Amino acid sequence: MEAFTKLKGIAVPIDEPNVDTNQICPTRFNKVPRGPAYAKVLFHDRRFNLDGTEKEHIFNIEPFKRARIVVADRNWGCGSSRESAVYALYEFGIRCVIASSFGDIHANNCTKNGVLALVLPEADVIALRKQLHEKPGAELDIDLAAQTVIDASGRKYTFDIPPARKKCLLEGLDDIARTEVYEAQTAAFEAAYRAERPWLYQANAAQN
Amino acid sequence: MVAATMFDKVWNRHVIAEEEGEVLMYVDRAYFHEGSSHAFTQMDKRNLKVARPQQVFGFTDHYVPTASRAGGIAGIAVPEIRNMVINLHANADKYGFQLFGFDDPRQGILHIVPPEQGITQPGMLICGADSHTSTHGAFGSIAFGIGASEMMHVMTTQRIWQRKPRTMRIRVDGKLGFGVAAKDVIIAIIAKISSQGGAGHVLEYSGSVFKNMTMEQRMTVCNMSIEGGARAGLIAPDETTFAYMQGRPWAPQGKAWDDAVAFWKTLPSDEGATFDCEVTLDGAGITPMVTWGTNPEHALPVTGTVPDPRSAGDDDKRIEFETALEYMGLKAGMPLSDIAVDRVFIGSCTNSRIEDIRAAAEVAKLGKARVPAWVVPGSQTIKLAAEKEGLDKILLAAGFEWREPGCSLCTALNGDQLKPGERCASTSNRNFRGRQGTGGRTHLVSPAMAAAAAINGHIVDVREMLRK
Ligand code: SF4
Numbered sequence: 001m002e003a004f005t006k007l008k009g010i011a012v013p014i015d016e017p018n019v020d021t022n023q024i025c026p027t028r029f030n031k032v033p034r035g036p037a038y039a040k041v042l043f044h045d046r047r048f049n050l051d052g053t054e055k056e057h058i059f060n061i062e063p064f065k066r067a068r069i070v071v072a073d074r075n076w077g078c079g080s081s082r083e084s085a086v087y088a089l090y091e092f093g094i095r096c097v098i099a100s101s102f103g104d105i106h107a108n109n110c111t112k113n114g115v116l117a118l119v120l121p122e123a124d125v126i127a128l129r130k131q132l133h134e135k136p137g138a139e140l141d142i143d144l145a146a147q148t149v150i151d152a153s154g155r156k157y158t159f160d161i162p163p164a165r166k167k168c169l170l171e172g173l174d175d176i177a178r179t180e181v182y183e184a185q186t187a188a189f190e191a192a193y194r195a196e197r198p199w200l201y202q203a204n205a206a207q208n
Numbered sequence: 209m210v211a212a213t214m215f216d217k218v219w220n221r222h223v224i225a226e227e228e229g230e231v232l233m234y235v236d237r238a239y240f241h242e243g244s245s246h247a248f249t250q251m252d253k254r255n256l257k258v259a260r261p262q263q264v265f266g267f268t269d270h271y272v273p274t275a276s277r278a279g280g281i282a283g284i285a286v287p288e289i290r291n292m293v294i295n296l297h298a299n300a301d302k303y304g305f306q307l308f309g310f311d312d313p314r315q316g317i318l319h320i321v322p323p324e325q326g327i328t329q330p331g332m333l334i335c336g337a338d339s340h341t342s343t344h345g346a347f348g349s350i351a352f353g354i355g356a357s358e359m360m361h362v363m364t365t366q367r368i369w370q371r372k373p374r375t376m377r378i379r380v381d382g383k384l385g386f387g388v389a390a391k392d393v394i395i396a397i398i399a400k401i402s403s404q405g406g407a408g409h410v411l412e413y414s415g416s417v418f419k420n421m422t423m424e425q426r427m428t429v430c431n432m433s434i435e436g437g438a439r440a441g442l443i444a445p446d447e448t449t450f451a452y453m454q455g456r457p458w459a460p461q462g463k464a465w466d467d468a469v470a471f472w473k474t475l476p477s478d479e480g481a482t483f484d485c486e487v488t489l490d491g492a493g494i495t496p497m498v499t500w501g502t503n504p505e506h507a508l509p510v511t512g513t514v515p516d517p518r519s520a521g522d523d524d525k526r527i528e529f530e531t532a533l534e535y536m537g538l539k540a541g542m543p544l545s546d547i548a549v550d551r552v553f554i555g556s557c558t559n560s561r562i563e564d565i566r567a568a569a570e571v572a573k574l575g576k577a578r579v580p581a582w583v584v585p586g587s588q589t590i591k592l593a594a595e596k597e598g599l600d601k602i603l604l605a606a607g608f609e610w611r612e613p614g615c616s617l618c619t620a621l622n623g624d625q626l627k628p629g630e631r632c633a634s635t636s637n638r639n640f641r642g643r644q645g646t647g648g649r650t651h652l653v654s655p656a657m658a659a660a661a662a663i664n665g666h667i668v669d670v671r672e673m674l675r676k
Contacts (some may be wrong), residue, residue, distance in 0.1 A: 018528075022640045023640070030269070045642050048630075052266075073524075080638075081353040101404055105354065105355060112355065175357070175369055176364065176365065179369070186232075186234070195392070197331075197468075199467070203458075205257050
């Protein structure tokens with residue numbers, strides 16, 4: 001997994017609550033194999049007409065075409081568990097989404113792909129978006145180890161992040177690598193568990 | 209002993225290790241579908257194997273055609289979809305997991321088939337490659353959706369890393385009114401707690417309303433927990449649960465059954481157990497519900513009117529409402545029952561079980577569909593049962609279409625979709641923009657309400673039809 005340590009880049013304001021993963025990656029693109037093609041999938045039906053021409057959308061204009069960070073509202077990424085929504089963000093170039101809250105599954109999917117789902121209070125995301133509208137192309141400076149965001153005016157915001165999530169992102173640590181350490185414990189766990197609930201391991205009991 | 213919640217009891221028994229505030233948990237069951245290809249791609253890349261093939265199950269539902277099954281897999285018209293199905297079948301052969309394949313007589317939706325087959329059981333930790341995995345919480349299991357990377361991890365290790373969520377108890381007591389369905393109860397709950405109200409929480413539904421529900425109704429409720437922002441929702445297992453499970457193919461048999469029931473009886477929350485958060489609704493006050501906007505919390509009793517954005521509260525809410533109404537093509541103040549629909553969809557893992565089809569047929573008896581109305585059973589098992597009861601005949605005679613099982617118009621992946629601007633009364637779970645097809649407009653309702661909309665050509669209070 002790609003590590004996330006620091007990021008300085010253009011941020012794009014998305015003034016909309018409850019942006020669901022259907023908006024980020026319309027369902028029919030789910031089956032696209034992961035790769036650069038996902039850059040165009042991001043917000044596809046908001047960005048493109050049925051004939052493929054561009055609509056008016058903040059992701060279609062400079063300097064936001066080069067954005068690395070999204071500043072959103074509340075409940076970003078609610079809805080479907082599709083990880084393709086993260087692939088779309090990632091391939092577009094986004095490495096961090098700042099919102100006042102996230103859909104739980106989407107926030108996990110972000111983490112597993114080296115994208116930082118960063119929570120700031122509602123008032124802060126509103127202030128940040130206002131600034132980004134006033135100064136299009138303004139950059140944010142994010143430091144995960146220090147848990148800080150610094151905006152274009154130099155104002156510093158601090159954020160909380162669960163320690164495990166922080167560690168995995170900082171080290172680019174993959175879940176499988178974390179899990180492998182616990183093989184012996186798992187074997188012991190499973191032996192006891194099987195003895196306690198043997199019926200869980202019956203394959204189609206009716207046919208046996 | 210400290211009084212424990214059902215959630216704590218199930219959670220604690222699955223913890224293998226703890227690290228940095230996360231726990232490594234043992235997974236009893238994993239469910240995925242032909243669209244879970246990203247997980248298999250990751251596995252192949254890293255040359256990993258399925259760790260416990262007996263505990264993982266594959267389903268063909270999201271992409272499969274629902275028009276006809278003639279010609280089997282080779283008869284799937286869209287090559288991309290045919291290949292996805294072929295790939296999942298090949299992975300089942302390669303790794304040895306149970307697949308309910310395209311041509312299986314038990315084929316159906318991944319949240320419909322496991323309960324039906326007795327694969328979902330109380331006290332389990334279940335992960336699914338789909339957010340509506342919360343459905344299985346109806347059996348007193350912790351069941352939640354995960355993305356492709358996490359599914360790859362579950363398939364190859366039978367474990368998952370989790371942070372412990374908080375608990376929220378949703379109490380609904382009282383007697384539900386005439387014509388009020390489980391779907392109305394859960395929509396009313398979401399309208400109350402909001403679409404993010406349950407974020408970071410696991411819900412426990414308790415109170416006489418859920419106690420009196422059938423398993424199918426409980427599944428409808430738990431199914432939409434995710435629409436309230438919660439990843440999982442649980443209902444305590446009881447005699448209703450055991451009666452539903454007994455004799456199903458994967459359910460324990462003989463002495464194992466007795467042992468299992470004895471264990472399942474220990475699961476409900478102890479008297480005096482405390483929750484991080486409590487919400488109460490009056491069951492008697494719930495009416496048939498309909499959504500008017502682009503989020504499940506945008507819901508009102510069918511007797512209401514489209515809300516005026518100016519009365520929405522703050523500026524953010526006003527803009528949210530205006531945007532939603534613009535997309536939905538609705539005017540503030542119009543009665544919800546004046547909303548004309550172009551189509552009706554009765555199906556999805558929320559409402560495609562036999563009781564849902566019975567409810568729809570009951571209403572279909574009262575007239576003829578004025579707009580195209582689809583009924584898509586959740587599984588072949590349900591389809592067959594409905595046909596045995598003659599429900600298909602009733603529906604067909606009323607001009608409804610009777611189709612093959614799958615997700616269909618719930619998510620529009622298989623080509624079943626709304627045209628831009630088309631309006632649909634739907635028994636599915638999401639009214640997000642474009643969910644049922646680009647530009648499509650969705651109103652979420654119960655099966656009886658959907659059938660009533662089909663017969664009237666507009667949203668209608670089904671109680672008026674049933675009372676006559
Ligand atoms: S029916 Fe709809 S919500 Fe249910 S699993 Fe299929 S796509 Fe998901």
